[in-house]
Amino acid sequence: MGSEAVRIAEARVERRLLRYHSPIVTAHGTIGDRWTVLLTLVDEDGNIGVGEAAPLAGFTPETVEAAESALRRWAADQTDGGDHPASVTAGAAIDSALLDLAARIAGTTVHRLLAPESPDRLAVSALVTGTTVEAIAASAAAAVTAGHGTVKAKVGTHGIDGDVDRISEVRSRIGPDVRLRLDANGAWGVGEALRHLDRLAAFDIQFVEEPVAGLDDLAEVRLSSAVPIAVDESAATIDDIRRAVDSGAGDLMVLKPSAIGGPSEAARAAAIVRSAGLDVVVTSLLEGSVGIRAAAHLASAIGALDPAPGLATATLLAVDVATPFLPVNGELLLG
Numbered sequence: 662m663g664s665e666a667v668r669i670a671e672a673r674v675e676r677r678l679l680r681y682h683s684p685i686v687t688a689h690g691t692i693g694d695r696w697t698v699l700l701t702l703v704d705e706d707g708n709i710g711v712g713e714a715a716p717l718a719g720f721t722p723e724t725v726e727a728a729e730s731a732l733r734r735w736a737a738d739q740t741d742g743g744d745h746p747a748s749v750t751a752g753a754a755i756d757s758a759l760l761d762l763a764a765r766i767a768g769t770t771v772h773r774l775l776a777p778e779s780p781d782r783l784a785v786s787a788l789v790t791g792t793t794v795e796a797i798a799a800s801a802a803a804a805v806t807a808g809h810g811t812v813k814a815k816v817g818t819h820g821i822d823g824d825v826d827r828i829s830e831v832r833s834r835i836g837p838d839v840r841l842r843l844d845a846n847g848a849w850g851v852g853e854a855l856r857h858l859d860r861l862a863a864f865d866i867q868f869v870e871e872p873v874a875g876l877d878d879l880a881e882v883r884l885s886s887a888v889p890i891a892v893d894e895s896a897a898t899i900d901d902i903r904r905a906v907d908s909g910a911g912d913l914m915v916l917k918p919s920a921i922g923g924p925s926e927a928a929r930a931a932a933i934v935r936s937a938g939l940d941v942v943v944t945s946l947l948e949g950s951v952g953i954r955a956a957a958h959l960a961s962a963i964g965a966l967d968p969a970p971g972l973a974t975a976t977l978l979a980v981d982v983a984t985p986f987l988p989v990n991g992e993l994l995l996g
């Protein structure tokens with residue numbers, strides 16, 4: 662939505678620290694302390710809307726410095742009607758903040774503003790963390806005890822035997838009824854991925870994200886894979902997502918509102934994916950709770966409830982940008 666819908670009296674831009682309880686290990690590298698940028702909009706009646714820009718190497722094209730300067734330019738332009746900046750993550754912050762502000766003005770929530778009948782709670786998948794087999798298995802067991810019906814584990818960082826050890830132990834600890842999804846973040850080559858997925862399929866895997874990097878290789882793996890394939894960072898834009906659908910690169914698509922330009926752009930992407938008969942999974946970009954909340958409202962508004970959104974990641978944060986948006990009994994409450 663455009664800024665013309667509301668009259669903005671003040672736009673504040675602040676860089677904020679995110680700190681995880683423990684660093685998050687992916688095949689792209691280890692994610693430790695990180696900066697994001699908060700955008701706070703205030704209208705002439707004192708209503709407030711917030712958004713978060715959360716660049717992350719490997720997932721978004723820009724640095725936090727670029728996102729911050731794009732937001733500062735946009736904020737300065739609000740007095741004379743400037744346009745959106747050429748920054749995907751800044752665009753996400755602006756879109757989210759404008760939606761938040763519009764919902765406050767309307768006296769409702771973002772998900773109800775977008776879709777009046779949408780649910781006010783979401784069952785979400787938990788990301789398990791840890792570096793040892795025992796730590797990962799304990800993290801998965803704790804997520805199930807906390808009420809999650811879906812857990813996700815990163816693979817591709819410990820060799821196939823290490824992955825099989827980890828995923829075998831996770832499956833035995835969570836039991837047969839909890840859904841288990843994997844994310845290789847593009848770690849493998851095509852032949853390697855097919856061999857690994859043959860072995861990992863024994864653990865009843867819901868889907869694997871990015872077993873290989875790039876849409877062509879994903880399409881090749883999907884033809885013979887023992888596990889359904891989800892496209893994530895190989896499709897970073899709407900055009901990529903259209904190509905991913907057309908090329909048969911995935912059985913489903915992961916959508917990160919913070920990485921694609923905001924909830925409105927994610928909704929457009931979801932419509933493209935669903936028109937091809939495929940599912941979408943809305944996930945966080947491991948950002949702070951402002952961005953997670955925006956993603957959760959979008960997931961509710963577009964009815965992306967199953968497969969469960971990957972939005973339990975505020976539990977991973979020791980230092981957040983706002984009141985932590987934590988699941989309760991495995992669900993986010995969108996009130």
Ligand SMILES: [Mg+2]
Pocket residue numbers: 844846870871893894915
């Ligand atoms: Mg992923």
